[in-house]
Amino acid sequence: MKFKKLAINNPEDLYFGTAPNPVKTPRGLIIGGGNIYPELNFTLPAMSIDKNDYSAVIKQYREIVTDALKHAVHLYSDGVVLELETLIEMTQIPQMGIDIVKTMNEICEENFIKHGLKSEIRLTPNDLREFERPPKQRTSKYLEPMMELFEKGALAGGNLLSIESTGGKEISDDALMMCDIKQFIFSQAVLGARDMNMLWEKIVAIANKTGTIAGGDTACGFGNTAMVLAEKKYIPKVFAAMARIATVVRTLVAVEQGAKGPDKDCGYEGPFLKAISGIPISMEGKSSACAHFSPLGNVAAACADLWSNESVQNIKLLAGMAPTVSMEQLQYDTRLMNQAVKGGKQEILQLQKLFVNSDIYFDPQAFILSPKSVIEISKEIVAGENYIDATKRGCLKGLSLIEDAFKDGTLLQDEKEDSWIEMLKDDIGSISVNESDFVESVLPTIDQSKVILSEYGL
C-alpha cells in the first residue's frame, strides 16, 4: 500500500467539485478545481456492427455528439466530458475505435472554436481479455489491440484514458452468487490488485508517451454487479455494501501506478479514492437510471467532480434523442451543484447534506457512501499493511458502522439480512492478511479450472 494517510481527513472537506489534486485538460477543464461538469456516456441502438464498413457506426456517433454538444451550448454549459466506452468490435479492430474518437474530437474542437465550449473525450477501451476462459490476463493476444487503441486513440483526441478492467472476474461472479466474501476479497485484493498493477503500469506509460491523462479504473464488473443483484433482491444489501468496500483497494492501485483522475463514473468506490489519494472522481446516480437502477441516486453526488449518466442508447424519446436528453439532465444537475459552489462551502455542505440524508437511511450501500462513513472506512484502509489487510480492515469498519446504524435506527433494518452480518463478520475476520496463507486457504474452495494463477504472477 503506497497510501499511508488520507488526502482528505475530515468529512466536511470531502465534497463535490473540489479535489486536492485537480486535473487540467488540454481544452481547459479543471476537474476537481471547483466546478462540477457533466460526463455524458452513450451507446448504439440495437444494430449490427459491420467490421468491414462501419460508416453507419461513425454516423451514429457523429449525430450523438453533434446534437448533445449543441444542446450543451444552448444550456450555457461550462464544459463537458464525453466518454467513449468501446464495444467489443471497436477494440478488436482498433482503427474503428480510433476513427470514432477522431470523429468525436472534430466536433469537440469545432464547438470549442465556435462557442468556447470546453469538452474532452474519455477513451475507455473495453477489456477484451475476458473473451478467453479462463482469461489470460498477462499473455492474452487481446492485450495488443487494447493497448493499440489506448495509444492511437489518445493521439486522436482521447485525452482521458480509462478502463473497466476485469482481473479477478472469473472468481468474483461465482463469489457474488454464493455470497462468499472470502472468495470475493480474494478476487479483488489478490487477483484484482495484481492485475491492476500490471495493466495500469502500461496505461500510465501510454498517457505519459502521448501527453494525455491516465484517468482511472472502475470496479463496475464487481461492485456494480453486486449492487444490481441486491437491487433484484438476489443477494443481501449488506453483502453488496461489503463488496463495494472490497473493491476500493484494487481500483486504488491505478492511482498508485500514476493515474491522475478523474476516476471512472461507474466506480462507486470513487469517494474512497478521493479521500485517500485526492484525485478527482466521476460519479453517477439518479441520472444514470437510463442504464441501471441503484439505491444511490442522490448520495452518489456528494463528492463527485464529474456527474455522469453511465450510458444511454441512441434512441428517440419525446424530447429528442436519448443522449441529448441525458445531456440536459446532467446539465441541470450540475448547474444546481455549481450554484451551491458559488455560494461557498456552507452552501455546498448544505446541498450535500440533502443529497446524503435523502438516501442513507434506506440502504447500507448508500450509508457507506456518506462522507462520514467514507472517511472512517478510508482511515482503516490506509492503516492496512498490504492490500488484503487494507481490504479486510475497510470491510470490518464498514460492517461495524452498518451494525451501529441498524442499532440506533439511522439505517433501515431488514430482518432477512440480520443473520448475514454475523456471518460476514466471522468470514472477514478469519481472513489471513498474509497473501500466501490467504491464497492457500481460498484455492480449495474455488473452481480452479476457471483461473490461471500464473497470469496473475502467482
Add this chain to the structure above:
Amino acid sequence: MSELLEKIGLCIEFGKINNASVYPPNMRGEDGADELTKRAIEEGVNPGDVLNKALIPGMDRVGQKFSENKIFVPQMLMAAKAMSAAMKHIQPFFQSGAVKQKGTFIIGTVAGDLHDIGKNLVAMMIEGSGWEVIDLGVDVNSNQFMEALKENPGSAIGLSALLTTTMVNMEKIVADINAFSSDSKILIGGAPVNTDFCEKIGADFYSPDPQGAVAYLNSLT
C-alpha cells in the same frame, strides 16, 4: 419411509448438502441430502419417489420462497447443490428408464457477448428444478447451438444477451434454430430484450428473471 423422504426434502429446502457442510448452521453435524438419498436407495425406496416426492417438492418450496423474496440466491444455490448431491444417487436410474428427467435445456450467451452471470443464474435454477442443463458458455454462435441441439434433439434452448449490439446476433441465432428445428422452444433473456422483441424474432418466451424461465419450462412438462 415417508419420514426419510420428508427429511431429504428438508435438506433440499434448506440447502443441507452433506454431513460435512456447515450450512445451514442449525443442521450442522446432521446427515444431508447426499447421505440420506444414498440410504433411501440402499433401503429400496423407489428412485422415482425420491425424485418426485422429496427432491422436486423441496426445490419447489425453495423456488416459492425465492419468488416471495424470503430467501436470497445463495440460499437457492445451496439448495441446488443439495439437489445435485442427491441426484448423483438417482442418476443411474435415468438410463434404465426407471426415472425420467423433465427434459434438457441448452443455454448460452449469444455471439459477441461475454456477460454470463445472469445466464449462470438461470442455468443453476433450471438444473435445480429437475432439468438436465447444457451450458455452452458465452460468445456462442448458431453453429454451436445447433450442434448441441443435434446431440440433444427436442431440447429447450435459452439465449442471453446484455448488449444492444448483440440483440441482432440473438435474432439470427433464433432464426437459424427455427429453420433447423421448428419445434424447439426458445427462451430469451437479458437487459435489452423484452416480450415484443421476443415475438419479433420468433422466440417462444421472454422472462425478466430466472424464476419465470423455470416456471415456463416446467409448464412444458
